[in-house]
Amino acid sequence: xxxLLKREQDMSDLSTLEGFHKRWVEVFNSHDLxxxxxxxxxxxxxxxxxxxLMIGRAAIRGYFAGRGxxxxxxxxxxxxxxxxxxxxxxxxAHVDFADGDTLMPYRVTWxxxxxxxxxxxxxxxxxxxx
Numbered sequence: 660x661x662x663l664l665k666r667e668q669d670m671s672d673l674s675t676l677e678g679f680h681k682r683w684v685e686v687f688n689s690h691d692l693x694x695x696x697x698x699x700x701x702x703x704x705x706x707x708x709x710x711x712l713m714i715g716r717a718a719i720r721g722y723f724a725g726r727g728x729x730x731x732x733x734x735x736x737x738x739x740x741x742x743x744x745x746x747x748x749x750x751x752a753h754v755d756f757a758d759g760d761t762l763m764p765y766r767v768t769w770x771x772x773x774x775x776x777x778x779x780x781x782x783x784x785x786x787x788x789x
Contacts, residue, residue, distance in 0.1 A: 675778060676740060676748060676750075676771070676778060677737060679698070679771070679778040680735075680737060680738065680750075682698065683695075683698055683780075684732045684735050686698065687723075687731070687732050688731045688732055690728070692720050692723055692724055693720070695720070695723055696716045696717070696719055696720035696723070697716075698779060698780055699716050699719050699779060699780045699781075699783070700716070700772060700774060700779045700780065700781045701715065701716050702714070702715060702781075703715065703716060703719055703779070703780055703781050703782065703783065704781070704782050704783070705718075705719050705722060705782075705783040705784075705785075706783070706784045706785070706786075707722055707783070707784075707785045708785065708786075708787070709722070709725075719783075727758055729757075729758050729759040730756060730757070730758050730763075731756065731757055732754065732755070732756055732757075733755040733756065733757040733762060734754070734755040735752065735754045735755070735767075736752060736753070737752075738750035738751055738752035738767075738769075739751050739752065745773070746772055746773040747770070747771070747772055747773075748770075748771045748778070749768065749769070749770050749771075750767075750768065750769045750771065751766070751767070751768045752766075752767055752768075753765070753766060753767075753788060754766075754767045754785075763787070764787065764788040764789075765785050765786065765787055765788055766784075766785070766786050766787075766788050767783070767784070767785045768782075768783075768784045768785075769782065769783050769784075770782040
């Protein structure tokens with residue numbers, strides 16, 4: 660894991676980001692669309708496996724509603740993190756999604772913002788690794 664800090668940071672932010680990361684995987688795998696959408700800002704953007712840019716929590720919820728019932732995170736290591744400041748972080752990781760037993764390797768980046776003391780995804784990009 661690589662963590663680059665722009666300036667001295669309170670390391671508790673990183674443990675909070677680790678908790679956020681674990682929560683994202685949990686709700687993705689639970690298929691709880693409301694809990695999943697709640698991890699994004701109201702005006703979040705997502706570029707995923709479809710050509711359209713998803714803008715807003717409702718659109719992002721709809722995007723995740725379209726995945727198959729067997730799609731889950733098989734492996735999502737704690738991502739590389741760059742702290743921009745105390746309230747903005749950028750992450751990048753290789754993620755293995757799976758549809759049943761078929762692996763779907765992806766690259767995922769997030770821009771997270773601290774919103775009322777809680778981390779939320781403001782920008783999410785996922786693309787097949789190939």
